Amino acid sequence: MFRVFLQTLLVCYWLCAVSVCHAEDDQTVNREYQLKTAYLFHFAELAEWPEATHVVICLQGNHPIRSYLPVLNGQHINNKAVLVKFDIPIAIAECQILFFSDLDALSNTVLEQAQKFHVLLVSDVENFAQTGGMIQFTLRDNKLKLVVNLSAVKLAGLKLSSKLLRMAEILE
Amino acid sequence: MFSSPKRYAAIFILLLRTLSPPALANEHTFNDIESTNDLLPLSWEELTELDVSSLSRQTQSVKDSPAAAFVITSEDIRRSGVTSLPELLRMVPGMNVAKINAWNWAVSARGFNDLYANKLQVMIDGRSIYDPLVSGVYWGQQNPALPDIERIEVLRGPSGSLWGANAVNGTINIITRSAKDTQGGLLYGGGGSEEQGFGGIRYGGKLSDSTFLRGTANGIYRDASIDWSGNLDTHDYGNAQNGNFRLDSQLSQHDQFMLEGNVSRYRLQGYFIGVTSPTPPLWRQDDFGRDGFTGSLQGNWKHHTDSGHHSDLTLSFTQTDWLLAVSEMNRSHFVVDFQHSLPDYHEHQLMWGLNYQLITDKFDNSLTLGFEPDQFTQHNIGLFLQDQIALGDDLILTLGNRVEHFTYTGWETEPNARLMWTPNKQHSLWAAVSRAVVLPNRAQHSIRVFKPLLPDSNTFFEATANRQMLTENLLAFESGWRWQVNRNLDIDTALFYNIYDRMQGTKFVGGRADPVFGNILEATVGNYRQVKSYGLETSLSYRVSQDWRLQASYSANQFQVNYDTDAAWFRDPKTEPHSNPGHTLSLRSLVNLTNEIELDLWGRYVDKIIVDTNRKIPAYFTMDVRLGWHPHKDLELSLSGQNLLDNHHPEFSDILYIPVASQIQRAYLAQVSWRF
Numbered sequence: 001m002f003r004v005f006l007q008t009l010l011v012c013y014w015l016c017a018v019s020v021c022h023a024e025d026d027q028t029v030n031r032e033y034q035l036k037t038a039y040l041f042h043f044a045e046l047a048e049w050p051e052a053t054h055v056v057i058c059l060q061g062n063h064p065i066r067s068y069l070p071v072l073n074g075q076h077i078n079n080k081a082v083l084v085k086f087d088i089p090i091a092i093a094e095c096q097i098l099f100f101s102d103l104d105a106l107s108n109t110v111l112e113q114a115q116k117f118h119v120l121l122v123s124d125v126e127n128f129a130q131t132g133g134m135i136q137f138t139l140r141d142n143k144l145k146l147v148v149n150l151s152a153v154k155l156a157g158l159k160l161s162s163k164l165l166r167m168a169e170i171l172e
Numbered sequence: 173m174f175s176s177p178k179r180y181a182a183i184f185i186l187l188l189r190t191l192s193p194p195a196l197a198n199e200h201t202f203n204d205i206e207s208t209n210d211l212l213p214l215s216w217e218e219l220t221e222l223d224v225s226s227l228s229r230q231t232q233s234v235k236d237s238p239a240a241a242f243v244i245t246s247e248d249i250r251r252s253g254v255t256s257l258p259e260l261l262r263m264v265p266g267m268n269v270a271k272i273n274a275w276n277w278a279v280s281a282r283g284f285n286d287l288y289a290n291k292l293q294v295m296i297d298g299r300s301i302y303d304p305l306v307s308g309v310y311w312g313q314q315n316p317a318l319p320d321i322e323r324i325e326v327l328r329g330p331s332g333s334l335w336g337a338n339a340v341n342g343t344i345n346i347i348t349r350s351a352k353d354t355q356g357g358l359l360y361g362g363g364g365s366e367e368q369g370f371g372g373i374r375y376g377g378k379l380s381d382s383t384f385l386r387g388t389a390n391g392i393y394r395d396a397s398i399d400w401s402g403n404l405d406t407h408d409y410g411n412a413q414n415g416n417f418r419l420d421s422q423l424s425q426h427d428q429f430m431l432e433g434n435v436s437r438y439r440l441q442g443y444f445i446g447v448t449s450p451t452p453p454l455w456r457q458d459d460f461g462r463d464g465f466t467g468s469l470q471g472n473w474k475h476h477t478d479s480g481h482h483s484d485l486t487l488s489f490t491q492t493d494w495l496l497a498v499s500e501m502n503r504s505h506f507v508v509d510f511q512h513s514l515p516d517y518h519e520h521q522l523m524w525g526l527n528y529q530l531i532t533d534k535f536d537n538s539l540t541l542g543f544e545p546d547q548f549t550q551h552n553i554g555l556f557l558q559d560q561i562a563l564g565d566d567l568i569l570t571l572g573n574r575v576e577h578f579t580y581t582g583w584e585t586e587p588n589a590r591l592m593w594t595p596n597k598q599h600s601l602w603a604a605v606s607r608a609v610v611l612p613n614r615a616q617h618s619i620r621v622f623k624p625l626l627p628d629s630n631t632f633f634e635a636t637a638n639r640q641m642l643t644e645n646l647l648a649f650e651s652g653w654r655w656q657v658n659r660n661l662d663i664d665t666a667l668f669y670n671i672y673d674r675m676q677g678t679k680f681v682g683g684r685a686d687p688v689f690g691n692i693l694e695a696t697v698g699n700y701r702q703v704k705s706y707g708l709e710t711s712l713s714y715r716v717s718q719d720w721r722l723q724a725s726y727s728a729n730q731f732q733v734n735y736d737t738d739a740a741w742f743r744d745p746k747t748e749p750h751s752n753p754g755h756t757l758s759l760r761s762l763v764n765l766t767n768e769i770e771l772d773l774w775g776r777y778v779d780k781i782i783v784d785t786n787r788k789i790p791a792y793f794t795m796d797v798r799l800g801w802h803p804h805k806d807l808e809l810s811l812s813g814q815n816l817l818d819n820h821h822p823e824f825s826d827i828l829y830i831p832v833a834s835q836i837q838r839a840y841l842a843q844v845s846w847r848f
Contacts, residue, residue, distance in 0.1 A: 163767040
């Protein structure tokens with residue numbers, strides 16, 4: 001009897017609540033830049049520089065990732081220390097990874113310097129890999145994917161782990 | 173039923189909102205930095221599986237629900253090196269997994285392990301795969317392509333108000349990858365000393381910008397096991413083949429559609445043996461072997477409105493046919509499931525659902541095995557309702573109930589109350605009181621088994637059904653504590669105290685002399701016993717570095733049984749407290765030696781058990797080792813050694829299987845997987 005009472009009570013309770021329910025938007029969680037930051041952290045491990053003992057990540061331009069990158073400063077991955085530098089002008093010879101905000105900044109001079117100083121060029125702007133950049137983030141089916149320009153990577157004397165290439169789209 | 177994460181997620185949506193407001197890309201907050209920090213310990217593989225954005229209610233995993241939960245990820249599956257579903261469950265605390273022979277398993281949560289374990293609800297994408305004939309899962313008949321599985325969510329303890337009858341000691345949700353996530357081709361296969369050969373091919377394509385389709389075909393061939401003497405094989409050879417497709421479509425911004433179909437056929441040896449005949453010889457040995465076919469089709473439609481209403485409609489149809497030497501079954505199973513969650517109203521989050529199932533079957537009876545009536549139809553209907561109430565910023569109360577009507581037992585109710593307290597990001601504590609029921613199954617209500625007591629005995633026994641069989645009832649008290657010690661270490665502990673009433677038992681009720689068969693003992697099933705159990709489960713996950721992860725699971729439990737000591741029991745209830753291992757331990761180490769080479773170790777300890785008075789299974793400790801190599805970005809090779817620490821050991825014995833009881837042998841396995 002008590003059970004039936006309890007059930008009736010629950011049903012009534014629910015009906016009351018439904019009849020006066022009001023709307024509220026669902027909230028969307030977006031962690032695009034958090035993910036990109038974590039990817040950059042792993043690039044420090046998955047890329048191989050000819051003679052780097054630590055990995056300096058530099059940023060060109062004003063990009064929302066600027067707020068997230070400082071988390072990486074001083075972290076270690078696979079015994080490599082990661083440092084983040086926002087110096088202007090950018091001392092490209094001191095960077096191991098250079099993240100671009102604008103495609104226009106990817107000039108021939110920059111490409112030559114990147115080859116000379118073995119700098120991994122990364123961005124999330126469209127056509128970055130086709131234009132001579134090395135790793136480009138794209139968004140596909142709500143997941144981060146990488147487009148890799150393998151010849152540009154090789155020209156800079158860098159090697160990318162097959163672990164990274166496993167999930168990348170490769171431009172030969 | 174399809175969207176299991178949603179159900180769990182809904183349980184905690186309020187909590188999520190109070191704890192971690194969604195990140196806005198253009199204004200960074202302390203919380204953003206925190207969440208970036210949380211991503212750093214993840215391995216590269218884990219990181220690349222993450223979605224960029226999602227509705228907050230869908231991002232909440234089962235791990236955040238106020239229940240004892242464990243998730244097996246696709247990475248766990250790949251690196252386990254195993255080839256069947258039950259083997260994967262060995263890594264889950266609180267699960268009892270024992271191999272009987274090549275195709276038969278005893279799998280349960282929190283005890284009562286048996287070939288016909290009846291307290292576990294198991295679903296693939298929301299479609300139940302437990303067999304209404306015995307309320308258990310015939311694991312040998314479930315051989316999905318493991319690379320298609322995205323994750324397996326395991327909930328221990330009752331969740332009857334969400335998942336209905338039989339979700340009593342646990343619920344397992346096997347969630348396959350969406351067609352969108354499986355574009356392109358995959359070819360995999362392998363072979364070894366026990367798994368003689370297995371393999372599969374998958375291809376996924378894009379039908380339009382919002383519609384994706386994939387198809388998978390896979391097969392498996394298994395060698396026989398070895399008998400208790402360690403000399404003879406037990407003829408449990410077999411093979412199974414599957415075909416599967418899945419279509420996923422984003423119909424509009426508010427509508428999602430999924431259609432999945434599966435066909436499988438199998439030929440499995442090593443079953444319950446013998447055929448009884450009214451003319452001499454009265455009984456002859458016959459390896460039953462089971463030839464079967466299963467086909468299923470399920471559709472799911474999800475709709476949400478801007479105002480926060482979420483509806484979810486699932487229709488599924490399963491056809492199951494099998495043939496034994498002594499019986500044949502054809503069964504159709506049709507399910508409609510609808511659920512609706514409402515926008516938050518003040519502190520309340522409401523959700524309700526309706527479920528209807530129709531099961532109709534037909535048997536071809538023999539003297540050895542029969543079901544009466546030989547044709548039967550069940551209509552079962554259920555209504556559930558749940559409210560989550562935010563009592564404070566860090567305290568959530570969930571009240572739920574399900575009322576169901578069953579053809580066999582009439583009205584049943586499965587209420588539960590759960591409370592979760594999250595004082596800070598490091599700790600969350602929960603407690604729950606629930607009632608759940610195990611529905612009497614088709615076998616208990618209609619079976620007739622007639623066979624010699626033992627293979628060469630001249631006393632026969634006849635086990636008959638009990639039309640008065642009622643539900644087994646559980647009242648469960650649980651509590652748990654999740655402790656995120658730091659970003660590399662978390663510990664999850666659960667305690668339970670279960671009181672079961674009207675538990676099934678089979679006892680001898682009399683005997684008669686027959687002119688042909690001589691003495692016949694009569695046994696029948698009934699709600700004869702009361703059992704209390706209590707236990708502890710704990711799991712620990714430690715990321716030593718991005719390249720090294722340790723995972724440990726431990727469980728312990730105790731049982732007390734109340735029964736009529738004067739009765740003659742078919743299965744001795746006295747052994748019940750010992751038929752489940754007192755202690756179980758699983759320890760895994762997953763190491764990336766280099767970016768291309770993985771070394772994975774898995775050690776398991778299982779305490780001794782006594783299945784029947786004269787069947788003692790000693791405790792065992794065994795180990796699997798897997799070496800994986802990625803010579804090319806699309807190619808994976810691996811070598812595994814399984815059960816390496818002894819030549820063979822028994823894990824279980826079922827009274828009906830004594831003549832074919834098997835031991836589990838050391839095995840070697842080579843696998844290859846190529847994406848194209």
